[in-house]
Amino acid sequence: MTTATQDTITDAQHERARHELDRIDAIFAQRVVGQEALRTALVSALLCGGHILIESVPGLAKTTAAQTLAAAVSGSFHRIQCTPDLMPNDIVGTQIFNYGTGTFTTQLGPVHANVVLLDEINRSSAKTQSAMLEAMQERQTTIGGTVYPLPSPFMVLATQNPIEEEGTYVLPEAQMDRFLIKEVVGYPTPEQEIEILGRIQSGRQTAPITGTPVSLDEVAALQRLVDTVYVSEPIKRYVVDLIATTRLSGPQPVAGLGQHIRVGASPRGSIALMRVAQARALQDGRGYVTPDDVKDCRYAVLRHRIVRTFDALAQNISTESLVDAVFAAVPTP
Structure with missing residues (x-):
């Protein structure tokens, strides 16, 4: 990798x-x-x-x-x-x-x-x-x-x-x-x-919050900093291939996936996957995105963007398992 x-x-x-x-x-x-x-x-x-x-x-x-x-x-x-x-x-x-x-x-x-x-x-x-x-x-x-x-x-x-x-x-x-x-x-x-x-018994849960909160200007600066987190071309291709696979048109289609996915993720899913990966990288203290950043946010970004078929619902196949199948099929850069 x-x-x-x-x-x-x-x-x-x-x-x-x-x-x-x-x-x-x-x-x-x-x-x-x-x-x-x-x-x-x-x-x-x-x-x-x-x-x-x-x-x-x-x-x-x-x-x-x-x-x-x-x-x-x-x-x-x-x-x-x-x-x-x-x-x-x-x-x-x-x-x-x-x-x-x-x-x-x-x-x-x-x-x-x-x-x-x-x-x-x-x-x-x-x-x-x-x-x-x-x-x-x-x-x-x-x-x-x-x-x-x-x-x-x-x-x-x-x-x-x-x-x-x-x-x-x-x-x-x-x-x-x-x-x-x-x-x-x-x-x-x-x-x-x-x-x-x-905490409830001791009253700590309702005690005044201590520490210095972040200002709204600092939040805005952090948001601008996320925009500068570097995303390489191979990572962008990785994201696009993953999303395309949910639409059953990726570089390595998953056998039988069409029986369980009715609608895959839209380009908004590609944007979200990249953006959340950038935020994860910043939280980890890095200025660049790795494949692990993309993998770490896969459920949070894709679980509500994949529409399962009736067969998948009847068989109680989770969206998370379908996301795992997609990630297993696409080679990691």
Whole structure:
């Protein structure tokens, strides 16, 4: 396996980025026990300026993680609890008529924050989901014909509960593709759960957060630094070949894969795979992407971009196993 040797980030930039990322990690660890994969996914999405979809059963610190991330970057935080009767104006904002002055005033909705937690997105109607996803894509809202830009950085953490179907609306694949990452959160280990109980009993879990948070300007600088992480031509070809293989047209097609994949990843998947790999490289203290960076983020980037066939669903073949088959078929540069 070969790796790129070109490093476009200076030692001073490496040191400053490492210091800022360590500060985020230290604050995150004060509120969330374990969940290293979730922390890495959240920071990666933040560095890429993307959004993240989190799937888990209730009670696994999703809200706590979102609040802590906002606190770690000195950002504003709003939580939106999705319900079937939630309307787009409840999220975006609305105009209110003042009878005293005879004029309208604009009331911005909770989407106008640096970190927005969209809790149980699959409980909101398709119309409301579309309004939120439009804000995610355009980074602005339109109220009464006036455009209101969203704050920068802007990041949405949407959650969905996989065990309940009553009163839910399935998030279409085309809308799921708008999320840079989909992370599946599992239960903590027994040791981690004991640590959680200890923190609750001692009051540490609700104690004020210590440490210096990263400023929004520093977050913007980190995002610009991700853009400079070097991606060699062989790595770009590797990413394209992987995505093409999910579409059953790669350099080495996988036998029988067409029976399990109905729709593969789009070019947005190629972009996401490269961008998240760049963020992973920066978090590891490197200014260049390696094949391992691409492999490490394969599930988070591709699990919601591959549509399985009915046969795959009937046989309970996981998307992750299909992703593994794709990566096994494409030669590593």
